[in-house]
Amino acid sequence: MTGSNERPDEPSTERIEAALARLGAEHEPPVGWEARVLAAVGAPRRRWWAYAAPGVALAAAAAVALVVLRRPPPALALNVDVKHSARYRGDEASAGDIAHIVVSGGKGPRAIWVYHEEVQLVLRCPGDPRCRVSDASTEVDVTLTSAGTYTMVALTGGFSLPPLTGTYDADTAAAKDAGLDVRQSRLVVQ
Amino acid sequence: MQRHGTSVFRYCREALRDRALAEDVQQQVFIAAFRDLPKFSGRSTVRTWLFAIARHRVLDAAKSRRRARSHVDSEDAAHIPDPGPSPGEHLDDERLREALVGCLQQLAPHVVTAVLLRFQQGFTFEEMADVCHEKPGTLQAQVARALPSLRTCIETRTGGTP
Numbered sequence: 001m002t003g004s005n006e007r008p009d010e011p012s013t014e015r016i017e018a019a020l021a022r023l024g025a026e027h028e029p030p031v032g033w034e035a036r037v038l039a040a041v042g043a044p045r046r047r048w049w050a051y052a053a054p055g056v057a058l059a060a061a062a063a064v065a066l067v068v069l070r071r072p073p074p075a076l077a078l079n080v081d082v083k084h085s086a087r088y089r090g091d092e093a094s095a096g097d098i099a100h101i102v103v104s105g106g107k108g109p110r111a112i113w114v115y116h117e118e119v120q121l122v123l124r125c126p127g128d129p130r131c132r133v134s135d136a137s138t139e140v141d142v143t144l145t146s147a148g149t150y151t152m153v154a155l156t157g158g159f160s161l162p163p164l165t166g167t168y169d170a171d172t173a174a175a176k177d178a179g180l181d182v183r184q185s186r187l188v189v190q
Numbered sequence: 191m192q193r194h195g196t197s198v199f200r201y202c203r204e205a206l207r208d209r210a211l212a213e214d215v216q217q218q219v220f221i222a223a224f225r226d227l228p229k230f231s232g233r234s235t236v237r238t239w240l241f242a243i244a245r246h247r248v249l250d251a252a253k254s255r256r257r258a259r260s261h262v263d264s265e266d267a268a269h270i271p272d273p274g275p276s277p278g279e280h281l282d283d284e285r286l287r288e289a290l291v292g293c294l295q296q297l298a299p300h301v302v303t304a305v306l307l308r309f310q311q312g313f314t315f316e317e318m319a320d321v322c323h324e325k326p327g328t329l330q331a332q333v334a335r336a337l338p339s340l341r342t343c344i345e346t347r348t349g350g351t352p
Contacts, residue, residue: 013341016286016290020310021310023287023291024310027199029199029216036217037220037224041221
């Protein structure tokens with residue numbers, strides 16, 4: 001487009017195009033224009049509850065979390081089920097039967113102590129290889145080898161159990177003194 | 191916004207030759223863009239879409255200004271000195287720019303927009319067709335006619351003879 005007979009002071013089309021390309025290059029939009037646009041767009045379109053919604057949602061979540069966290073754990077429960085070994089003789093247990101002991105609920109680690117005639121510690125969980133411990137429960141199967149009274153004790157509420165003496169009265173008293181939650185069940189074996 | 195804000199502002203500024211009005215129009219462009227964002231189909235680029243809004247707003251502003259004024263008295267018409275003839279002197283870039291600014295004001299607003307979109311913003315004629323809702327060939331013809339007019343005008347303002 002540039003003519004060969006152009007005078008030096010005649011602008012070529014290319015120079016005009018280049019000047020057009022540079023036109024306004026020195027101009028910048030005013031400082032803070034983005035904020036003004038956002039304010040103009042956001043302010044009238046958002047209702048009061050739009051501003052309150054995040055706070056309300058946060059408060060609701062906190063309340064739910066508080067309720068969940070503060071909900072008391074299920075109470076300590078001790079269940080003993082007798083599995084009869086030979087002849088079935090009603091509800092009574094007899095020597096050779098197996099007591100299936102399940103302790104659940106309570107707050108903190110659980111423990112099981114089993115005494116015969118309240119003076120002989122037959123089994124303790126944890127500590128006995130027959131114990132089965134899970135988050136939901138502590139279970140153990142005990143063979144009722146002798147006639148007499150078996151006392152099953154369930155405990156929870158502490159990480160450190162008191163030292164055992166082997167007698168029901170002393171051990172449960174120490175446990176209660178230590179603040180543990182204690183349940184017991186007795187089973188008479190014929 | 192940051193990506194396209196400056197180029198939209200420069201287009202508004204040169205098309206309107208009024209900084210305050212350009213600032214206002216640029217703000218209107220982005221407010222409109224935010225509000226129309228759900229309608230943006232994505233068939234064109236965001237840049238093309240923004241400049242379509244900008245072109246519309248610029249032409250509206252130019253029309254309103256023409257109605258409000260009985261005579262043209264824009265800031266640049268008042269402040270840009272006529273470079274005047276300088277025989278024997280090579281036309282430097284600054285004199286060319288000053289003459290070009292004055293000559294653009296003599297073109298119709300829609301032609302100014304076509305020229306700016308093409309050369310200042312670097313749009314293709316196909317992209318310009320999306321912006322202006324015109325056929326590419328029509329826009330190409332507008333630009334092709336505008337360039338000789340600008341050249342003649344610049345030569346007159348700077349003392350050259352056509």
